[in-house]
Amino acid sequence: AQSVTQLGSHVSVSEGALVLLRCNYSSSVPPYLFWYVQYPNQGLQLLLKYTSAATLVKGINGFEAEFKKSETSFHLTKPSAHMSDAAEYFCAVISDTGRRALTFGSGTRLQVQP
Amino acid sequence: DGGITQSPKYLFRKEGQNVTLSCEQNLNHDAMYWYRQDPGQGLRLIYYSQIVNDFQKGDIAEGYSVSREKKESFPLTVTSAQKNPTAFYLCASSIGGSSGNTIYFGEGSWLTVV
Numbered sequence: 001a002q003s004v005t006q007l008g009s010h011v012s013v014s015e016g017a018l019v020l021l022r023c024n025y026s027s028s029v030p031p032y033l034f035w036y037v038q039y040p041n042q043g044l045q046l047l048l049k050y051t052s053a054a055t056l057v058k059g060i061n062g063f064e065a066e067f068k069k070s071e072t073s074f075h076l077t078k079p080s081a082h083m084s085d086a087a088e089y090f091c092a093v094i095s096d097t098g099r100r101a102l103t104f105g106s107g108t109r110l111q112v113q114p
Numbered sequence: 115d116g117g118i119t120q121s122p123k124y125l126f127r128k129e130g131q132n133v134t135l136s137c138e139q140n141l142n143h144d145a146m147y148w149y150r151q152d153p154g155q156g157l158r159l160i161y162y163s164q165i166v167n168d169f170q171k172g173d174i175a176e177g178y179s180v181s182r183e184k185k186e187s188f189p190l191t192v193t194s195a196q197k198n199p200t201a202f203y204l205c206a207s208s209i210g211g212s213s214g215n216t217i218y219f220g221e222g223s224w225l226t227v228v
Contacts, residue, residue, distance in 0.1 A: 009154065043118075043219035044157075045206055051214035079158040090156060094213040100164060101147055101172065101216055102206075106156040 002027045002093045006105035014113050019078040021108045023065075023086065023091035034092045035065055044090065050074060059087070071100065078102040086112045116189035117141065120205050127192065127199065134209045135190045135223045137205035144210030146188035147217065150174060153200040160203075163188055164210060192225060199228050 007022040025031055032051050049057025055067045065076045076089060088092040088109045092102040118139045123137065127133045145164050149157040159172030163182040172228055177196025188207075192199045202224055208217040 027206075033137075034217075036219075041222070041224075043221045046218075047217055049216065050213070053211075075120045094159075099162075099172075099212055100145070100172075101159050101162045102157075104149075104157040104158070106154060 001094065002031065002098070002103045004091050004093050004103060005106035006089075006091050006108050009106065010111065010112060012111040013081045015083055016080050019063075019076070019081045019085065019110065021076040021089050021091075021110065023074045023076065023105060024072050025091070025093045027095055029095045029097050031068060031095050032094045033065075034094070035059065035063070035074075035076050036090045036092065038088045038090065038107075045091075047076070049084055055103055066099060078100045081110075081112045083112050083114065086110055118207055118218060118221045122223060122225045123221070124226075126226050128228060130194045132191055132193050135192070135203055135205075135225070137188045137190065137220060137221075139188075139207045139217065141207060141209075142185070143207035143218075144185070145217075146182065147206040147208075147210045148172075148178075148180065148188070148190045149204045149206065151204060151222075157204065160190065162224055171176065175227040178222055181184075197224055198227075201225060 005024045021023045034049045035047040050067045058064045091105040121136045147162040148160040161180045163169035178190045205220045
């Protein structure tokens with residue numbers, strides 16, 4: 001079975017500071033990994049995904065994530081936080097074997113202080 | 115515009131009633147999914163379908179039912195057997211094939227028991 005752990009249900013940063021949201025996964029087969037963002041009362045929007053092409057993945061809105069197999073991690077970063085980044089962020093895992101549906105972490109709510 | 119349409123946005127259910135949430139996509143996607151979102155618990159998979167006339171249970175299928183008679187439609191029925199249905203429900207779809215293909219989400223439906 002696959003699983004995702006997101007450390008920190010709430011993260012608060014100052015505007016302009018580094019954003020780091022942590023995601024660790026468990027998978028017995030090569031995984032595909034995703035980061036989604038959710039604004040209040042809305043659906044999920046894809047930020048970026050890892051599909052084995054490159055370990056450093058760049059996404060929308062200046063976010064990027066690095067796949068580290070040895071650490072089973074896929075942490076999300078952004079060099080400089082903006083007020084508009086305040087939202088909930090979800091990490092998810094899926095593979096080409098077994099259940100063909102995303103398994104999500106419990107989410108991290110990002111607050112950006114002025 | 116291409117996308118995933120969920121309706122209604124807000125729905126109220128009386129005790130003992132069945133209700134159906136609609137999900138329609140015009141993206142020509144083969145795979146469709148239903149997730150339930152509760153605060154602090156991330157998204158949990160209810161049902162998914164990889165192809166028309168076929169679907170599989172997810173982690174929390176009890177008290178729910180689905181059908182997939184048409185490629186573009188994947189309605190979710192919340193039955194009276196679901197004892198705690200108040201939640202945000204998200205429908206999603208993907209082109210299918212590789213699990214690395216992006217899964218897109220609708221805007222969600224709020225269901226409240228009154």
